[in-house]
Amino acid sequence: MATGTAVARPDLAVCVSGGDGDGFSIGGGHMPHMARKNVNMTYILMDNGIYGLTKGQYSPTSRPEMKAYTTPYGGPEEPMNPLLYMLTYGATYVAQAFAGKPNICAELIKGAMEHNGFAYVNIFSQCPTFNKIDTIQHYRDLVEEVPEGHDASDLGAAMELARRPGGKAPMGLLYKANKPTLRENLDKIIEKVGGHADYDINQIIARSKP
Ligand SMILES: Cc1ncc(C[n+]2csc(CCOP(=O)(O)OP(=O)(O)O)c2C)c(N)n1
Ligand SMILES: [Mg+2]
Incomplete structure (x- = not known):
């Protein structure tokens, strides 16, 4: 839905928020x-490393040792790396922050919203209720x-940082590139065909009938 909105209404600043379970699993x-x-x-x-709303299940970014309802003895999986994933798939703005540093979050979100293209901001967020450690610390x-x-x-340098050298997760802007957006590429095609597509929807429907 957000993709459709961003393409159809380039006058809007489209901003979506979600969780780690939502974005990388569900x-x-x-x-x-x-x-x-x-x-x-x-x-x-x-990114709180847990399915919080549904009361604490193991998520794609959970620590392997996290004990939750679905993993009472700790988890059997390696967590995924959201930053490396986004860089690999071609996001043109990739940043990471921590909810305990609100000024840095604000600065990176502002940069993301000003960026022309797909901007991803991973924000480590504590879950004091279900994640059974002191998540702020x-x-x-x-x-x-x-x-x-x-x-x-x-x-390449962004990917190196995303791999957490020295076991540390980078906080700040890792990557920013200028590339044509989906809407800009669609506009080029529309321009090429002279402002309208050369097809009739009724003919297409008629052809698809047996
Ligand atoms: C397609 C679908 N499957 C399952 C659910 C049930 N559900 C709602 S929230 C949630 C977990 C969300 O976890 P996360 O995205 O990490 O957000 P958090 O609650 O941790 O902030 C699940 C499984 C759903 N809403 N939709
Ligand atoms: Mg979560």
């Missing part, structure tokens, strides 16, 4: 395509600001 099939099509929108993912210890000399136009 609705995971949509994520690669929003990124590779470079839909002009912002996706803010509140856990994320405080996990994050480290992106080094000052990092070149955000360098995809």
